[in-house]
Amino acid sequence: MVARGYAPTTITARLGVAGDWVQWRHGRLEAAYTDVERWADGRGVGAASTRNLHVMLRAFYRWAMRAGHVAADPTQLADRPRVPARLPRPAPEHDIARVYAASDVQVRAAIALMACAGLRCVECSRLDWSDVDLRAATVIVSGKGQRERLIDLSPDVTRALATLAMAAPPFSSCCQTSGVQGGAVFVGQGGRRLSPARVSQWIARAFAAQGLTTRAHQLRHRCATMALQESADLLAVRDLLGHANVSTTQVYTAVVPGRTAATSRALRLPA
Numbered sequence: 001m002v003a004r005g006y007a008p009t010t011i012t013a014r015l016g017v018a019g020d021w022v023q024w025r026h027g028r029l030e031a032a033y034t035d036v037e038r039w040a041d042g043r044g045v046g047a048a049s050t051r052n053l054h055v056m057l058r059a060f061y062r063w064a065m066r067a068g069h070v071a072a073d074p075t076q077l078a079d080r081p082r083v084p085a086r087l088p089r090p091a092p093e094h095d096i097a098r099v100y101a102a103s104d105v106q107v108r109a110a111i112a113l114m115a116c117a118g119l120r121c122v123e124c125s126r127l128d129w130s131d132v133d134l135r136a137a138t139v140i141v142s143g144k145g146q147r148e149r150l151i152d153l154s155p156d157v158t159r160a161l162a163t164l165a166m167a168a169p170p171f172s173s174c175c176q177t178s179g180v181q182g183g184a185v186f187v188g189q190g191g192r193r194l195s196p197a198r199v200s201q202w203i204a205r206a207f208a209a210q211g212l213t214t215r216a217h218q219l220r221h222r223c224a225t226m227a228l229q230e231s232a233d234l235l236a237v238r239d240l241l242g243h244a245n246v247s248t249t250q251v252y253t254a255v256v257p258g259r260t261a262a263t264s265r266a267l268r269l270p271a
Helices: 008-024 033-041 047-066 093-102 105-117 121-126 155-166 196-208 216-230 234-241 246-255 261-266
Strands: 138-142 148-152
Touching: 008 047, 033 047, 093 105, 093 196, 093 216, 105 121, 105 138, 105 155, 105 196, 105 216, 121 138, 121 196, 148 234, 196 216, 216 234, 216 246, 234 246
Parallel strands: none
Antiparallel strands: 138 148
């Protein structure tokens, strides 16, 4: 996985799944597809997570077969659960405004990046000050599959990041000497980079403090929805969000108000 350029978080997750499987099998790699289904179904997780377990285990057996450890891949015939297609749930505008006003500079910067630039939790976690250009109002984001994208920032996001850059530790690990900036943008009390899970928990906690149940990824949903309202260009929104395929972006069109109104109102009965 290292040789193929996988992200450290992906490698850690796949190794964890492989280790869990090998332990469950008491070290025996030869297995039947029914074993795979029983193991995955017994993890006690939802359909999407169960499907992801199948995918990661299939990657493990691809390696095991190439390395000559097994003769057959038991995941090939295993049934994976269908994941229900759910509509995006953008964070409500008034909830974002309320939490933003009550938060510290670091939470504000994260909310701004997620809600207006579409960053994921993992992308906020990876973000370094060297990736941020406040003068040009741009940020280089390291996304899924280690694909980088350049995002132009709105004045609100630029202002939030500039305020964070000027803040005292522990909110900023930014080195101001000689105008050089470095280190992680989002850090904990000890100055260490926040993990993606911590970023997610941190945002959820900020909303929970105001009695709200909004989650971090709903801020990204909000970004996608607002971007589609501003521009009907799916390709531009795809690039903003860092989606590999426009079909992923297209699901957000279902929650854009009035998307089909002009078309449906123009339809007339035959004379």
